[in-house]
Amino acid sequence: MIILNGGSSAGKSGIVRCLQAVLPDPWLAFGVDSFVDALPARMQASDEGLEIGPDGEVSVGDGFRSLERAWAEGIVAMARAGARIVVDEVFLGGAESQRRWREHLDGIDVLWVGVRCEAAVAAGREIARGDRALGMAARQAGQVHEGVAYDLEVDTTHTESLECARRIAAHVR
Numbered sequence: 430m431i432i433l434n435g436g437s438s439a440g441k442s443g444i445v446r447c448l449q450a451v452l453p454d455p456w457l458a459f460g461v462d463s464f465v466d467a468l469p470a471r472m473q474a475s476d477e478g479l480e481i482g483p484d485g486e487v488s489v490g491d492g493f494r495s496l497e498r499a500w501a502e503g504i505v506a507m508a509r510a511g512a513r514i515v516v517d518e519v520f521l522g523g524a525e526s527q528r529r530w531r532e533h534l535d536g537i538d539v540l541w542v543g544v545r546c547e548a549a550v551a552a553g554r555e556i557a558r559g560d561r562a563l564g565m566a567a568r569q570a571g572q573v574h575e576g577v578a579y580d581l582e583v584d585t586t587h588t589e590s591l592e593c594a595r596r597i598a599a600h601v602r
Contacts, residue, residue, distance in 0.1 A: 430516065431456075431539070431540045432530060433517050434579075435545060438546070438552075438554040438565075441460070441518075449515070452598050458514075459516050460516070468493070475492075476490045477492035483564075484568070486564075505537060509536075519569060523572065527577050538602065542579060543574055545584045546570060548571070581597060
C-alpha cells in the first residue's frame, strides 16, 4: 500500500493518477473524498457525520469515525487479498489519524508519503477548483502533517504531479 497524506488541494489526486500511470503493476486508488461522497446526505452536515465550517474547519462525529474505520478495514482487506492500493488521505488529526490506520495494517507493507504544498498555493488551487470551502486548504496545509511519520515527502508547490509520482514510484518495492 501507498498512503498519501496532505491537506486539501495539495495535489494528492493528481499524484495518484500519475502513480497509476508510472507504476508497472495495476494499483487501485481510494480517496477520502470518495468516502465522504459515499456518506448518506444526512451525515454530510451533522454532528454525527461531517461538518465543514464557513472558514474551512472540518469536524467529524462518532458516526463518521465508525464508518471511516469500516472503510479502512475494507481497503486493507483488499490489500491482504493481493491488490496493490494507493490511498489519498487527509489526516485531520495528524498523528492520531495515522495511528488509526496503523491499527488495521499489521503485516501490510506500507509506504507513508507526505504531500506538502505551501498554504498560499493550495489556497489558489482551492479557489480554482470551486468545490471546497474557502480556507480549508490553508488551514490543513500544516495541520495534517503534525506528528506524522513519513517514509518520503514530496512538495507540489513547484513540482508537477508526474515528477512527484516518479519519486514515489522509485521507493515502491
